[in-house]
Amino acid sequence: NIIDRPSTRHILLFSAGCGITPCMAMARWLLETAPTVSIEFIHSARSGAEVIMAEELDRLHREHDNFNLSRILEAPARADDFTGPISAPLFDQLVPEISGRTIFTCGPEGYMNAVHAFAEARGLDMRYFHRESFSPPDATAANDASTTATTYALHAPNFGKQSEIHSHQTLLEALESAGLPIIGACRSGVCGSCKCQVISGDTDSTSVATL
Secondary structure, three states, X not given: OHHHOOOOOEEEEEEEHHHHHHHHHHXXXXXHHOOOOEEEEEEEEEEHHHOOOHHHHHHHHHHOOXXXXXXXXXXXXXXXXXXXXXXXXXXHHHOOOOOOEEEEEEOOHXXXXXXXXXXXXXXXXXXXXXXXXXXXXXXXXXXXXXXXXXXXXXXXXXXOEEEEEEOOOOHHHHHHHOOOOOOOOOOOXXXXXXXXXXXXXXXXXXXXXXX
């Protein structure tokens, strides 16, 4: 919980891929409850098309003077994009002043390790460095179940689609294989980008998020 962690009024949110989800939640909360806090939102992705919640990021950047967006893309799509992946020189360019800053980061383990190393090398008081890790579900049970798979029918009348689902498949996999429009970011059932509403019946989730 961001409230329980030491922080300053200068917040740096470093995210990569589906790690944008908790960082966006923190940004929204800060903008609503702490208008004097300045937010630097630094997001990494492979391309502009893979920036999750891109329109909302741009909207927050336009509408809030205390929210600044920097995008780091391996294939830059706009003139103000930075070329990735993130590196120590790029970190220094994006964070010219480290004193009095608080960093929250979420993304792949290697990405978070890199941000940690860059911040530590710059002399950040590491009490003000926070990271969120996603622990993907154990695939062993799913693999065991595949040997005795049961088949179910998938009907999506609004899209004119019907297909079959095997019990060892995730719902995301089934929807993608049927060509239905759905965003799958973390692919571990953690980030919420593929969240669906359950109208009836029961579902099982094995995802675990740790902070």
